[in-house]
Amino acid sequence: MKFCVLGSGSRGNSVLVKTPKACLLIDSGFSGAETITRLEQAGYSPEQVDAILISHEHIDHIRSVKILHEKYNISLFANRSTANAVRKILKTKLSFKIFLTNRPFLFKDIVVEPFSVFHDAAEPVGFTFKHNNLKLSIATDLGFPSSAVKEKMKDSDFIVLESNHDEEMLMKSRRPHVLKKRILGRHGHLSNTSAGNLLSHLLHGNLQKVILAHLSQECNRPKLALDTIQHIVSQEDIPFPKIETAFQDRISPLYTA
Numbered sequence: 001m002k003f004c005v006l007g008s009g010s011r012g013n014s015v016l017v018k019t020p021k022a023c024l025l026i027d028s029g030f031s032g033a034e035t036i037t038r039l040e041q042a043g044y045s046p047e048q049v050d051a052i053l054i055s056h057e058h059i060d061h062i063r064s065v066k067i068l069h070e071k072y073n074i075s076l077f078a079n080r081s082t083a084n085a086v087r088k089i090l091k092t093k094l095s096f097k098i099f100l101t102n103r104p105f106l107f108k109d110i111v112v113e114p115f116s117v118f119h120d121a122a123e124p125v126g127f128t129f130k131h132n133n134l135k136l137s138i139a140t141d142l143g144f145p146s147s148a149v150k151e152k153m154k155d156s157d158f159i160v161l162e163s164n165h166d167e168e169m170l171m172k173s174r175r176p177h178v179l180k181k182r183i184l185g186r187h188g189h190l191s192n193t194s195a196g197n198l199l200s201h202l203l204h205g206n207l208q209k210v211i212l213a214h215l216s217q218e219c220n221r222p223k224l225a226l227d228t229i230q231h232i233v234s235q236e237d238i239p240f241p242k243i244e245t246a247f248q249d250r251i252s253p254l255y256t257a
């Protein structure tokens with residue numbers, strides 16, 4: 001299994017997951033042209049992509065689903081509430097393959113499990129992917145690391161996890177009070193500290209790599225996110241994995257799991 005974060009942040013999110021038989025995009029929040037450029041930078045073409053799995057209907061996750069579906073015949077997968085919300089937001093009658101939240105399904109040679117997360121959307125999910133005894137978990141928009149989320153993400157070999165903001169930077173920012181409240185709330189976005197606390201529950205001997213995602217441009221810095229999280233996970237008695245950040249403006253390396 002290979003994966004690449006094509007980019008992550010409030011201006012667009014997309015992760016490529018590739019196995020010998022399947023090529024998936026998890027969300028497609030950049031424009032069509034930008035997504036194709038980034039796919040090519042990772043060594044792939046849109047013709048190779050089988051399906052886009054949609055985590056939730058916010059525009060930074062769905063911007064190019066219609067164009068990619070129509071131009072390249074890429075299937076769209078979502079739960080029913082998200083599918084309806086996407087149709088409404090994009091004002092189009094898109095056809096979806098519907099999955100059930102918290103119910104694993106097989107796509108070619110990969111087992112996908114969408115799991116429920118707290119976020120201010122219709123029925124938001126994170127995903128786990130299992131192939132050849134390896135597990136990748138992706139959770140980018142969640143306000144609160146519930147015990148159900150911990151349970152779904154445990155035993156991962158690779159994790160892509162939101163580390164949205166530094167709470168102090170957020171409070172000092174000039175953002176309106178209501179937006180601050182939304183971000184900090186249980187249905188908002190995960191802070192560096194919350195991401196670190198969640199990761200310290202997910203540490204185990206085989207966890208190889210963690211990629212921090214959806215970093216706020218205004219209320220976070222990659223080094224601050226890394227330092228905060230490394231400090232939290234280093235309190236545990238388990239050696240912690242390599243932690244990196246994803247970026248908004250460029251793709252990550254192509255990781256091999």
Ligand SMILES: [Zn+2]
Pocket residue numbers: 056058119121141
């Ligand atoms: Zn969102």
Ligand SMILES: [Zn+2]
Pocket residue numbers: 009010013058060061140141214
């Ligand atoms: Zn988002």
